[in-house]
Structure formats: C-alpha cells, structure tokens
Amino acid sequence: MTSVFLNISHKIPINVCLSMSDDISSVASGSFSPAPVARTETYVSRAPTTIVPKLCLFQWEGQVFDRTSGHQVFADLKACIQHFEDIMNSHCLDLDNNYLRLLPPLLSPTARIWYDDFLTNYRTAHAASPSWNDFTTGFTARYGLNVHEERARCARELTKI
Numbered sequence: 700m701t702s703v704f705l706n707i708s709h710k711i712p713i714n715v716c717l718s719m720s721d722d723i724s725s726v727a728s729g730s731f732s733p734a735p736v737a738r739t740e741t742y743v744s745r746a747p748t749t750i751v752p753k754l755c756l757f758q759w760e761g762q763v764f765d766r767t768s769g770h771q772v773f774a775d776l777k778a779c780i781q782h783f784e785d786i787m788n789s790h791c792l793d794l795d796n797n798y799l800r801l802l803p804p805l806l807s808p809t810a811r812i813w814y815d816d817f818l819t820n821y822r823t824a825h826a827a828s829p830s831w832n833d834f835t836t837g838f839t840a841r842y843g844l845n846v847h848e849e850r851a852r853c854a855r856e857l858t859k860i
Contacts, residue, residue, distance in 0.1 A: 714823075724819065734800065749790065749797075751792065751801060753786055754783065754786055754801065754805055754807075755770065755771045755783075756770050756771070757779050757783070757802070757805045757806050757807065758770065758771075758772055758773070758779070758781050759774065759776050762807065762810075764795060764807035764808065764809075776838070776839060776843050777843075780835055780838075780839075783802070784803075787801075794831035795830045798831050798834065799818075802814070802834075810838075813838075813841055815835070818839075821833065821837075
C-alpha cells in the first residue's frame with residue numbers, strides 16, 4: 700500500500716548515494732565534486748501527515764462502544780492491538796513515532812480518559828512519551844481481560860477457597 704500525504708508541499712527531496720571514494724575533507728572545505736554516480740531521490744514528510752486507512756476502533760468483545768456503521772469488533776484486546784500493528788507496519792509507519800497521534804480517536808470514551816491519564820502520569824514520571832510497548836503493557840494491564848477470561852479467573856479463585 701502507498702502512504703497518502705495531506706500536503707505535498709511538506710515533502711522535501713533528499714538526495715542519496717554519494718560515492719564511497721569521496722574525500723571527507725573536500726566536503727568540509729566546500730570543494731566537493733562528486734564522481735558521476737547513480738542518484739536517486741527519496742521524499743520524506745516533515746510533519747506526520749500520513750493518513751492511514753482501515754484503522755478500526757479499539758473495541759473487542761466485552762468492550763464494544765460503537766455498533767453503528769459495521770465497525771469491527773475483535774475477539775479480544777490482543778487481536779485488536781495486532782490489527783493496529785499490522786496496519787501501521789503495512790504503511791511502513793514506526794509505531795513509537797505515530798501511535799500517539801493515530802490512536803486516540805479509535806478509543807472508547809472511557810479508554811480515552813485512561814489513555815490521557817496514562818500519558819500525563821508517564822510523562823511526569825519519565826519526562827518522555829511512552830513507547831508503543833509501554834502503552835500496550837499498560838493498556839493490557841488495564842483492559843486485557845475479557846468477560847470470559849474474568850469469569851474463568853474468578854472461578855479458579857473460588858475453587859481455591
């Protein structure tokens with residue numbers, strides 16, 4: 700799949716391929732004249748403007764908040780997270796650099812409140828934004844059990860009494 704950019708003026712060309720034999724001192728002195736080599740141009744977006752289609756709401760059995768418009772309901776939280784990761788990877792987007800802007804609209808209202816609190820607490824404690832792994836660990840700790848798993852856990856605890 701190809702990434703779609705909102706504003707083409709934000710794309711800047713980056714020239715790639717300098718000969719390995721180029722003398723570093725000639726580059727520093729300003730007299731750099733590269734040998735004729737193949738050049739390619741790659742475009743990099745300055746701002747995170749990639750639109751990612753097919754991102755589903757973060758909802759799974761036991762945590763459904765929008766049944767309209769045929770929104771997908773995943774079997775469990777793990778499947779929901781895996782789908783998000785698959786879509787991000789298919790667009791060559793780094794999860795750590797992009798989940799903070801793409802995830803919030805996909806969360807339920809209560810999960811969004813937890814998410815905002817999680818970000819605030821994490822940034823206060825670590826003076827940095829949480830990585831994708833940090834987020835998934837915290838989110839799974841908070842929302843990871845579905846109704847069936849919770850019932851099974853309670854049944855196990857009851858049999859221990």
